[in-house]
Amino acid sequence: MWAAVTAKDREAARVDLHAIRAALPSAARELITEYERHLSLERGLSEHTVRAYVGDVVSLLGFLHRDHGADDERRALDGLDVAVLRAWLAHQRGDGASRTTLARRSAAARTFTAWARRQGAIEGDPGARLVSPRTHRTLPAVLRPDEAGEVLQSAESGAAELDPQGLRDRAVLELLYATGVRVSELCGLDVDDVDFGGRVVRVLGKGSKERVVPFGVPAERALRSWLETGRPAMAAAASKADPAALFLGVRGGRLDPRAVRRVVHDAVGSVPGAADMGPHGLRHTAATHLLEGGADLRSVQELLGHATLATTQLYTHVTVERLKAIHDRAHPRAR
Structure with a gap:
C-alpha cells in the first residue's frame, strides 16, 4: 500500500510540474528547453x-513568475535574485521538504543560474550567493555478508530449473553485488561489455565516464549460464529482441530499471x-x-565511479557503526 501511494504522489508531482511549465x-519555456538540452x-x-x-528549475521559475506577475514580454529571468531564491527555498521548507531535498534544490538552482549567466540570460549569478542548508547524512542500510549470501543462494536455487527469467535474475543479482554498479549502468550494459578473459565489465557511468570493474567467479558462472541458455531462450520467445543488450526484459527489449x-x-x-532495499542497497x-574486507578508499571510489572521495567516505561511517554494534553486543565491558 505504501509503495502504491508513493508512486501516486510522484505521478501527481510530475503532473503539477508539467502544468507549471505549460x-x-x-x-521561460524556451530557456528551460535549452537548459534541458x-x-x-x-x-x-x-x-x-x-x-x-529540470523539475527544480520549473518549480523555481513557476515561483518567480507567479509572484512577480511576469508575462511573455519580459526576459525569462527578470527579477531573479538571491532574495527570490531564498524565498523559493523557504516556500519548499514550508511544504515539508527535508534538509537533504533543500540542499539538492539549492545545488540545482546554483547550477542553473551559473549556466544562465554564461548564456547571457541573466546579469550576474545570484545562485553563487546561495548557501545550501547542512544535510543530515543518513547511513544506508546494508546486508550482512551472511544475508547477502542467502540472497544469492536463493537466486541460484531459482535458476536451477534453467528458467530464462530465473537465470537472468540470478545474473543480475550476482553482478550488482560483485561490482556495485548503479542500476542504470547495469541496464545499459551490452553483451560486448563483458570480458570473460579478464573477468571485467566495461561500465558507462555518470557524465559518460567509462570505467572497468572486475567481478568474481560466482558472477562469471551466472553470466555464462544466462548468455548460453537464458538469453537465447528469452530472445527466441520475444517478437523482437535487442541484439546488443546484455540483459533483456520479457518482451525482448533492454531490461528496465524498474x-x-x-x-x-x-x-x-x-x-x-x-x-x-533495492539495487542501490546492494551497491x-x-x-x-x-x-570491511580491507580495500582502501581510493580503490572503492574507482570501482563505484564516485566523482569525489567524500562520497565514498560515507561507507567508512557505515563500517564504524557496524563495528560499534558488534562491540556493544560482544564485549563484556561495552555496557
Whole structure:
C-alpha cells in the first residue's frame, strides 16, 4: 500500500510540474528547453538526473513568475535574485521538504543560474550567493555478508530449473553485488561489455565516464549460464529482441530499471530479517563489504565511479557503526 501511494504522489508531482511549465511565459519555456538540452547532450547526464534538475528549475521559475506577475514580454529571468531564491527555498521548507531535498534544490538552482549567466540570460549569478542548508547524512542500510549470501543462494536455487527469467535474475543479482554498479549502468550494459578473459565489465557511468570493474567467479558462472541458455531462450520467445543488450526484459527489449528493482526487492525480501532495499542497497552493501574486507578508499571510489572521495567516505561511517554494534553486543565491558 505504501509503495502504491508513493508512486501516486510522484505521478501527481510530475503532473503539477508539467502544468507549471505549460503556464510559464514562452521565453521561460524556451530557456528551460535549452537548459534541458544542455544537461542531456553537453553534460551527458542521465535521464533521471536531467528530469530532477529540470523539475527544480520549473518549480523555481513557476515561483518567480507567479509572484512577480511576469508575462511573455519580459526576459525569462527578470527579477531573479538571491532574495527570490531564498524565498523559493523557504516556500519548499514550508511544504515539508527535508534538509537533504533543500540542499539538492539549492545545488540545482546554483547550477542553473551559473549556466544562465554564461548564456547571457541573466546579469550576474545570484545562485553563487546561495548557501545550501547542512544535510543530515543518513547511513544506508546494508546486508550482512551472511544475508547477502542467502540472497544469492536463493537466486541460484531459482535458476536451477534453467528458467530464462530465473537465470537472468540470478545474473543480475550476482553482478550488482560483485561490482556495485548503479542500476542504470547495469541496464545499459551490452553483451560486448563483458570480458570473460579478464573477468571485467566495461561500465558507462555518470557524465559518460567509462570505467572497468572486475567481478568474481560466482558472477562469471551466472553470466555464462544466462548468455548460453537464458538469453537465447528469452530472445527466441520475444517478437523482437535487442541484439546488443546484455540483459533483456520479457518482451525482448533492454531490461528496465524498474524490473531490476522488483528483482532485488523480491530476492532480499525472501531473507528473514534482512533490511528492505533495492539495487542501490546492494551497491551500498558491496562498498561496505569491500571496505570491511580491507580495500582502501581510493580503490572503492574507482570501482563505484564516485566523482569525489567524500562520497565514498560515507561507507567508512557505515563500517564504524557496524563495528560499534558488534562491540556493544560482544564485549563484556561495552555496557
